[in-house]
Amino acid sequence: MTVSPMSPMSPLSSPADATLDAAVAAAAALGTTDTPERTGVEDLDDDTLRLTHRALRAGLSGPLTEANRWGAVALPPGRFSFHELHLKRDLPLLHEWMNDPDVARWWELGGDVDVTANHLAAHARLTHATAYVGCLDDQPVSYWELYRADLDPLARHYAAKPHDVGIHVLIGPAHHRGQGLGSLLLLVVSELILRAAPDTQRVVAEPDVRNAASIGAFRRAGFRRSVDLTLPGKTAALMIRDRHRDATGPAA
Template sequence: MSARPASDGEAGPPPVPRLPEPWSVRVASGDADVELVHRWMIQPHVEKYWQQAWTPRQWRDEFDRQLAGAHSLPCLVAHDGVDIAYIEVYRVARDGLADYVPHEPHDLGVHIAIGDRDRTGRGLGRALLAALADGLLAAEPECDRVVAEPDRENTASVIAFRVAGFVQGREVALPDKTAVVMTYERRGPR
């Protein structure tokens, strides 16, 4: 999805999620992260839905673009100290998705890719999605909603989001896919 200018005037750049152990998260940058994300994005199970089998140089440019703006934040997530996922945290109000879903200025969205195929299908993604949703709400007290938009053809992802506590909404036709809108609402007081 394309970025929109930061016109909402209220929300800053997306925050780094606050994840409990055994999870950890860091902002993506540097040669090592570029190479790792590049390797993950050319894996068939990731490339099929992300369609970003870019060169390392393109990924470096992408990281630089995201880090210079207020739309999205590229991060790597580790489990027990081992990097397993690339995520992008974004402001829904500054994303093309804003045309399709109700949103508030502080609402956050997330894209996720588990890079190694042997780490999928074991419940790790579901656990990460739940931790990630709660971690984003903890990091952004003004946010009441975390949104995701997996491809409707990626049924494993849609199921993982549901099991993690996201509510499945309607399908929307985006420029690059037909997505299922998944929403995780804040439960209880801020």
């Protein structure tokens, strides 16, 4: 699988950044009515998010294939939701995003439209992964690949645990970058995955070690840097979001 970190973000402060906590608290508050203000990502409730409660199963089944049915999460920038990827409809936009120099540097999918189309078609044939367009108020702003990391070739390079879920993400429109949106969406999406998939204990990512902005964004979203991995085509920082935030565990 192509290993693809997110586009650069502007620096914020720390994984426990109060700004992110406030944003997620606002997400919960905006998603309900006549309820007291909540604090922290743990207060995003399942009724608001309309999550499935089925455990992930082997192959292309379970909650990862149903993220477009999770509903919308109200965030300060808008209501975030996953839309199922449709090649014919979404290819022109994704091709444009992939040819943005800030994106192409890391995804390495710049070029003719066939380059993007071939990547999306190859990804669609995978039996352990699915792709989505992430939207704010139904307007596309991001591209996501969610996959069973323990069933992926990545598992040959780290101590994978059953039901590990991996994330690839990019923020498409340039005017949405540099505002902390990537950190906020990573925080919310990783929480959504853990809520939807009770058998999953970890969400993982593998940005290029040279992409300090991406690594920082994952850290601000609650991921920890575990170990550096030598992967085909790059050296990656293994970022892990544990179900239990105080989990440390041995280096993977």
